[in-house]
Amino acid sequence: STQLRNETAGVLRIGIAGAGRIAARFVAEARYVSGVSVEAVHSRTWERTKEFADRHELEWANQSYEDLLGHVDAVYVATPHDTHYDYAKRAIEAGLHVLCEKPMTLSRAQTSELFELAASRGVVLLEAVKTAFSPGFQRMVAVARSGSIGQVRSVDATFTKLVDSGREMVGADGGSISELATYPLLAAVKLLGLGFTDLQTVSLRPPGSEVEVFSRIDLTYPHAVASARTGLGVKAEGDLVVAGSAGYIYVPAPWWLTEYFEARFEDSRKSKKYYYKFDGDGLRYELAEFASMIRSGTSESFKLRPAESIAIADMIERARASATIIR
Ligand SMILES: NC(=O)c1ccc[n+]([C@@H]2O[C@H](COP(=O)([O-])OP(=O)(O)OC[C@H]3O[C@@H](n4cnc5c(N)ncnc54)[C@H](OP(=O)(O)O)[C@@H]3O)[C@@H](O)[C@H]2O)c1
Incomplete structure (x- = not known):
């Protein structure tokens, strides 16, 4: 055109x-x-x-x-x-x-x-979703999919930040799931795919709070599980663990700005360390991908396919609608 x-x-x-x-x-x-x-x-x-x-x-x-x-x-x-x-x-x-x-x-x-x-x-x-386009995260997904840790059996990802007020702490669309769950759910979708069979959520909404401030979303897949934890005003270790039948991948906090990860095995001498750069705020990666898609006339990026964004939206919608609320 x-x-x-x-x-x-x-x-x-x-x-x-x-x-x-x-x-x-x-x-x-x-x-x-x-x-x-x-x-x-x-x-x-x-x-x-x-x-x-x-x-x-x-x-x-x-x-x-x-x-x-x-x-x-x-x-x-x-x-x-x-x-x-x-x-x-x-x-x-x-x-x-x-x-x-x-x-x-x-x-x-x-x-x-x-x-x-x-x-x-x-x-x-x-x-x-900046993480999806960063070199370290993409490499981590490739290592997991290569079979080097065997079959992926579980994905545990946490993203929390301390916030007292602001857009994310008020209104019907505030809360830790809508603000943060995209990232851990991205890890689940990239590592386990779109075919989850069950989703259960527990959300903490303390008295006086308009929004949930901590949530755990548990996903069941036919041969694996995933757990996504999000918090606003609750602080936890923001790491990612991908467990497999032969070993596991550990990405230390903040895993969503992936600079470093390790593939670890029962025999600790076989552990392998991977180092990557995560430049600036990371938004340059998503923008570079966007511009390159436009130039090459490509409508889908394999780094974050439309079906994956749709699956994440589906998970977020279900989690928010079905959460068991604790106080
Ligand atoms: N990728 C990331 O790392 C990252 C980080 C933070 C946020 N985000 C996402 O980016 C989005 C914006 O977050 P933010 O933290 O930048 O928000 P923010 O600081 O509250 O800024 C939102 C901006 O949108 C404007 N706006 C335009 N139309 C609006 C409307 N109809 N109602 C209310 N505001 C309207 C606001 O206008 P006024 O200037 O008039 O208030 C304000 O300038 C969120 O969806 C968030 O999830 C992504």
Whole structure:
């Protein structure tokens, strides 16, 4: 298409929806990715939009989202979870590529719908789960899948952070699952696949808290199990253990910024250590993948396939809907 030719010839112009914490980190990270240029921003309030554009020296501060859509080739959606669907849908309908913050949506149906819409419009849609695109995590998945630790039998992944207030601590879409579960569920899906047969969740919502602050999601697969733990205001060791029939992989905290992991065996002399770089905030990896998909006309990234994003949305939706609440 003409649009694709222009993008291939020149720089991919990106607009950002949202002017908050992750949006600012994204602009800084985009400087490390060749062939892309962040040019526009639109947020809910004009003051924030204008201030963000000035601070980051962007070409356009757009009062309306429609205006932003007219100035760029692609949109990075960096607004609160419950608004992703709408911002992403409008961009796709305008024929733009979309890199959407995690969780893309909080339901299987909405996530599937966005991917179907993107496919029908011939644009790229990618969920911005930075871990999935980092060299260390990809290598860890490859080592696990190579059979060197035997059959994978269990995946245990934890992601917690200490937070007292803010977007994630209030409202119907707040809580540790919607904020953090994408990462441990990514590990489960990459290592065990999409075919889980059961999902059980326990969530802690202390008196006076609007949201659950700690959760454990247990997944059963035909020949394996996975457990994902998330916490906001609860701190635990943020590591990942992949247990196999011949050995296990240990990724120390913070495993989601994978720089180092070990394959360990009964005979400890056979342990193997793997070292990788995780540059900056890691957003450069997802952006580089996004830009490369657009340039090569590829609609699916094997690093995070649409079916995997849809499965994660399904797990998040089920976990939130069916959790046993403890106080
Ligand atoms: N990948 C990562 O490492 C990572 C890290 C953090 C967050 N995230 C994800 O990124 C998203 C944004 O998180 P954040 O921490 O950057 O949030 P934040 O700091 O609260 O910023 C959200 C921004 O979205 C704007 N916005 C636009 N439309 C909105 C609407 N209809 N309602 C409310 N706000 C609206 C806000 O506008 P105002 O300026 O007017 O308030 C604000 O600028 C979340 O989905 C989160 O899960 C990802």
